Amino acid sequence: MRAGPGRWAWVVAALVGGVAGLGFFAFDYGEGLSYFSPDPRACANCHVMHEHYASWQKGGHHQAAACVDCHLPHDFVGKYLAKAENGFWHSKGFVFMDFHEPIRIKESNSEILQASCLRCHGEFVHELVSGSRSVNEDAVLCVHCHRGVGHGARY
Secondary structure, three states: OOOOHHHHHHHHHHHHHHHHHHHHHHHHHOOHHHHHOOOHHHHHHOHHHHHHHHHHHHOOOOOOOOHHHHHOOOOHHHHHHHHHHHHHHHHHHHHHOOOOOOOOOOHHHHHHHHHHHHHHHHHHHOOOOOOOOOOOOOOOOHHHHOOOOOOOOOO
């Protein structure tokens, strides 16, 4: 006997409800609303970021830049696209506990970081980093020499 459309509707509804429920749980558990704020404490919601947050507080940029100033694009659309992408991968990583420790920056986020360095310091270093807005292997990246600037020294 064939299952009617009503039975499939229940199966689909249960699957959609389960996925939505898991998503809402992860968003609530991970304090998702806090990520809409520019407050650096939101970045320390996850334990893998505690060291980064603590070292940023002692680092050279603490008085001049918060996490969003360096790690997000400064245009409205780019900023929220990066937040959405990072939020998805962070949520997936923490729900399924399949993230790398220590946390590593992705190539797309490294490009954002390089652009942020140049946004503030570009006039000063424009000849040195000319054409280094990407993270290809020949690029002169600010973090090659200044790895500890945003977060303080790492040992």
